[in-house]
Amino acid sequence: MTIGRLARQAGVNIETIRYYQRRGLLATPRKPPQGVRRYSGETLARLRFIKRAQELGFTLREIAGLLKLGDGSCRETRAIAEHRLTDIETRIRDLQSMRATLDKLVRTCRAGDQPPCPIIASLKHDID
Amino acid sequence: MTIGRLARQAGVNIETIRYYQRRGLLATPRKPPQGVRRYSGETLARLRFIKRAQELGFTLREIAGLLKLGDGSCRETRAIAEHRLTDIETRIRDLQSMRATLDKLVRTCRAGDQPPCPIIASLKHDID
DNA sequence: TTTGACCCCGTACCTGGGTACGGAGCTTAT
DNA sequence: ATAAGCTCCGTACCCAGGTACGGGGTCAAA
Incomplete structure (x- = not known):
C-alpha cells in the first residue's frame, strides 16, 4: 500500500510516518526508479505497536529499543x-x-x- | 541588585530571567544611559512566586495570569x-x-x- | 490524455521551558 | 588604570513529538 493508505489505516499523519522513518522506528522501503514506495502489512503492525506502546507511556527512543529487541530478550x-x-x-x-x-x-x-x-x-x- | 545577583538569589539562570521578561512575567527595568539595569526585592519575590507556582504544576502562561490578577479577583x-x-x-x-x-x-x-x-x-x- | 489526487524531499515551524554563544560595553577591586 | 568579571543583546540551539509547506514527479480513472 502507499504511504497515504498506510497512514489512514494506522490513524496517523503521513508526516508522522516519515518522522518515524527518520527516527529509525520504521524502515523506508526502496523506491523503484519509476514509482512510489509501497508498504506492507508488517509496517502497519509496527505502527500499531508504536501507538500502543505510546499509550503505555513509552518514549519513541524506548519504543525503538523494544522494536529492536523483538521477541528475543x-x-x-x-x-x-x-x-x-x-x-x-x-x-x-x-x-x-x-x-x-x-x-x-x-x-x-x-x-x-x-x-x-x-x-x-x-x-x-x-x-x- | 544586578541581574546576576538576582539570579543567584532566586536560584535561577540569568537567561531564565531574560526569558521571563520576554514572556511578560517580569518587567524589564529601564537601563540608565550609562550603566546596567538594577532589580528590586520585589522582582525577587516575583521570581520566587513563579517558582512556587511551577512546583504546583502551573504553566508559565497560567502564572502570568495569576500575577496579573494579583490579590484582586x-x-x-x-x-x-x-x-x-x-x-x-x-x-x-x-x-x-x-x-x-x-x-x-x-x-x-x-x-x-x-x-x-x-x-x-x-x-x-x-x-x- | 488529461486532470485530480497522491507521493517525494528538504526544510522550516510548532509547543514549553528554557540554555548557550559571542562580541561589545560597563563596573569594580586592586 | 587596568584586568577580571559582569551585563546587554540578538540569535541560535536543546528536548520530544510531531506538523506544515512548496515545488516537482507519479498514478489512476474518466
Whole structure:
C-alpha cells in the first residue's frame, strides 16, 4: 500500500510516518526508479505497536529499543518496561502532591471567596 | 541588585530571567544611559512566586495570569487553579491506568522469564 | 490524455521551558 | 588604570513529538 493508505489505516499523519522513518522506528522501503514506495502489512503492525506502546507511556527512543529487541530478550525488554514503570510512579507521586496542595487551596478559597486570595497568599509566602 | 545577583538569589539562570521578561512575567527595568539595569526585592519575590507556582504544576502562561490578577479577583484566580487541578487529576488517572497495565505485564514477564515476552506480545496483539 | 489526487524531499515551524554563544560595553577591586 | 568579571543583546540551539509547506514527479480513472 502507499504511504497515504498506510497512514489512514494506522490513524496517523503521513508526516508522522516519515518522522518515524527518520527516527529509525520504521524502515523506508526502496523506491523503484519509476514509482512510489509501497508498504506492507508488517509496517502497519509496527505502527500499531508504536501507538500502543505510546499509550503505555513509552518514549519513541524506548519504543525503538523494544522494536529492536523483538521477541528475543525478555530480560532487556522487562528492564525497559521497569524503567518506564518507575518513572510513571514518580510522576504519579509528584502529581498527587500537587493535587493535595492545590485542592486544599481551592477549597479554602471557595470557603472565603474574598481578597486576599489564599491561593495568591500561599504562592507569595510559602516557605522555600 | 544586578541581574546576576538576582539570579543567584532566586536560584535561577540569568537567561531564565531574560526569558521571563520576554514572556511578560517580569518587567524589564529601564537601563540608565550609562550603566546596567538594577532589580528590586520585589522582582525577587516575583521570581520566587513563579517558582512556587511551577512546583504546583502551573504553566508559565497560567502564572502570568495569576500575577496579573494579583490579590484582586479570588474568583478568577480560583478558576485558573481549578483548571490546573482538573488537568492534574486527568493526568493522574491516565498515569495510573498506564501503571496498572505495565505493572501487570512486568509481573507476568518476571514469572515466565522466557520468550515469547508477554510485554512484546501484548503490544503486538492488544485490541485497538 | 488529461486532470485530480497522491507521493517525494528538504526544510522550516510548532509547543514549553528554557540554555548557550559571542562580541561589545560597563563596573569594580586592586 | 587596568584586568577580571559582569551585563546587554540578538540569535541560535536543546528536548520530544510531531506538523506544515512548496515545488516537482507519479498514478489512476474518466
